[in-house]
Amino acid sequence: MDAFYASVELLRYPQLKGLPVVIGGGRRKVDEAIRDLPEGATLADIPVGAFPLLKDYAGRGVITTATYPARQFGVGSAMGLMKAAKLCPQAIILPVDFDEYRRFSRRFKEVITEIAPVMEDRGVDEVYIDFTDVPGGQREGGRVLARLIQKSILEATGLTCSIGIAPNKLLAKMASEFDKPNGISVVFEGDLQSRIWPLPCRKVNGIGPKADEKLQRHEIRTIGELAARDREWLVANFGKATGAWMHEVAWGRDNRPVVTESEPVSMSRETTFNRDLQAVRDRAELGAIFTHLCEKVAEDLQRKGYVGKTIGIKLRYDDFKIATRDQTIDHFTADAKAIRQIAGRCLKRVPLERPLRLLGVRVGALAKVGDAATLADQPKASSRRRTPDDAGSVARTASLF
DNA sequence: TCTGGGGTCCTAGGACCC
DNA sequence: TCTGGGGTCCTAGGACCC
Numbered sequence: 315m316d317a318f319y320a321s322v323e324l325l326r327y328p329q330l331k332g333l334p335v336v337i338g339g340g341r342r343k344v345d346e347a348i349r350d351l352p353e354g355a356t357l358a359d360i361p362v363g364a365f366p367l368l369k370d371y372a373g374r375g376v377i378t379t380a381t382y383p384a385r386q387f388g389v390g391s392a393m394g395l396m397k398a399a400k401l402c403p404q405a406i407i408l409p410v411d412f413d414e415y416r417r418f419s420r421r422f423k424e425v426i427t428e429i430a431p432v433m434e435d436r437g438v439d440e441v442y443i444d445f446t447d448v449p450g451g452q453r454e455g456g457r458v459l460a461r462l463i464q465k466s467i468l469e470a471t472g473l474t475c476s477i478g479i480a481p482n483k484l485l486a487k488m489a490s491e492f493d494k495p496n497g498i499s500v501v502f503e504g505d506l507q508s509r510i511w512p513l514p515c516r517k518v519n520g521i522g523p524k525a526d527e528k529l530q531r532h533e534i535r536t537i538g539e540l541a542a543r544d545r546e547w548l549v550a551n552f553g554k555a556t557g558a559w560m561h562e563v564a565w566g567r568d569n570r571p572v573v574t575e576s577e578p579v580s581m582s583r584e585t586t587f588n589r590d591l592q593a594v595r596d597r598a599e600l601g602a603i604f605t606h607l608c609e610k611v612a613e614d615l616q617r618k619g620y621v622g623k624t625i626g627i628k629l630r631y632d633d634f635k636i637a638t639r640d641q642t643i644d645h646f647t648a649d650a651k652a653i654r655q656i657a658g659r660c661l662k663r664v665p666l667e668r669p670l671r672l673l674g675v676r677v678g679a680l681a682k683v684g685d686a687a688t689l690a691d692q693p694k695a696s697s698r699r700r701t702p703d704d705a706g707s708v709a710r711t712a713s714l715f
Numbered sequence: 716t717c718t719g720g721g722g723t724c725c726t727a728g729g730a731c732c733c
Numbered sequence: 734t735c736t737g738g739g740g741t742c743c744t745a746g747g748a749c750c751c
Contacts, residue, residue, distance in 0.1 A: 338719075376719050397716040437722085437751040522749045555725085584720060624743085634718070638745060
């Protein structure tokens, strides 16, 4: 989807069309503008001048999405709001409304599966679609079907998307970026040299900043340069799995299927504080946030019908370093109090000297509520492991003797 | 100019079992 | 005195993605 969050906001606030808008701010100013609306007026009646501007924004955070006019100023996703304010102070900033984006996400995915049922969910604004068995899916290299999908999504939601069509997911993902927004591009196997090899390695889904940096140190900047190295060299320098994978992707090869169904592995909630907090001085505040996070995760689990048995915490210190601790218990749970108790124990095992920036709570090793009962009925008797708590009980037992 | 939130997958060492 | 091989699970950290 094109600038998904921002595009959804523009449906509510059409008066902002054509203006630089970024998503990622706080609620307050926009709520005030809505409250100040005269009787009978709609969101579309809010004067442009009433919206908060980036230059007046003082909070922490990053931009999740920028409209295309904002991108002209060099503003983009994941950029700190402070930096964005320097680049484009006059941009309008709107708060994130994830529930609304999820509603539109469901709608555009429904539209797609009605036309092409083999669809893989890749998050709120992205999917893979298998055209292979869709009637007419091969006409004009897939263009005809892609146009139908674009038109149907636009009619149902008012949103545009860009579609890349290729023999596999790797190339389709790259192709989808060739003609944005609202574009279609078709990449054939024979286009590898002319259209893929000139691209920087970063364009490969799976090569991130670290791998790219290492590749650059070896004078490898483009996918073509990557393809020019032999497999043995890549394996020697990047390891067996990564090296072989890099060789395959550089030659445009990818045989991963389009996966239509998957089970969640973990659920978590985390929050970055408005200001850094100290474990000792801000104990009460931290405790309240901690409890709230546990309740939220428990709610998420219960609403979706999952229970988990690995409970963990995550901290981010003021120096941005991250620490995690987790503990696996011998039964499944989705209970806020139980989660809070185990997570609290995890918290005792992590250094708390530095000021904290973020706190998170995670529940993993998930099972569906129904399945968990079955799993619990067949305990692997001998596989019980010693937990940090057992150390205490051993000590207590020993002292009894 | 400091850098969100929610995820997945991989690696590597250690415990423990057969 | 020197000490296997194969396997699973647990834990912590890190890369990467949307």
